[in-house]
Amino acid sequence: MGSPLPAERMGAALASITAWRLDPDAPVACPVCGAKGLAIADQSARPYAEWYALSCTSCGLEYTVHIPLAPPT
Numbered sequence: 001m002g003s004p005l006p007a008e009r010m011g012a013a014l015a016s017i018t019a020w021r022l023d024p025d026a027p028v029a030c031p032v033c034g035a036k037g038l039a040i041a042d043q044s045a046r047p048y049a050e051w052y053a054l055s056c057t058s059c060g061l062e063y064t065v066h067i068p069l070a071p072p073t
Contacts, residue, residue: 005032005054005063013065016040017052033059047072 005013012031020028020040027036035058043051043064050067 003032003060003062005061005065010065013054013063016054017065030054030056030059030061032056032061035059 009031016028016031016038017040019026020038028038028040029036030038031054033056035056037057038061039055039057041053041055043053045051047069048071049069050065052065052067054061054063054065
């Protein structure tokens with residue numbers, strides 16, 4: 001079982017997701033330990049929500065970030 005994301009690191013997690021979305025092939029830093037190689041899996045259910053599964057083998061982070069989106073108009 002992995003460790004969760006501390007609440008104060010959510011901003012760093014969102015920055016890591018943004019970096020990954022801009023360049024999916026570049027190594028991304030873990031928002032908890034800073035190690036390169038954070039694994040991110042897009043499990044989104046657009047247009048309703050974005051879900052990203054974060055996993056770090058260095059510190060054991062296992063966390064899914066949920067970003068609600070506005071309903072379609």
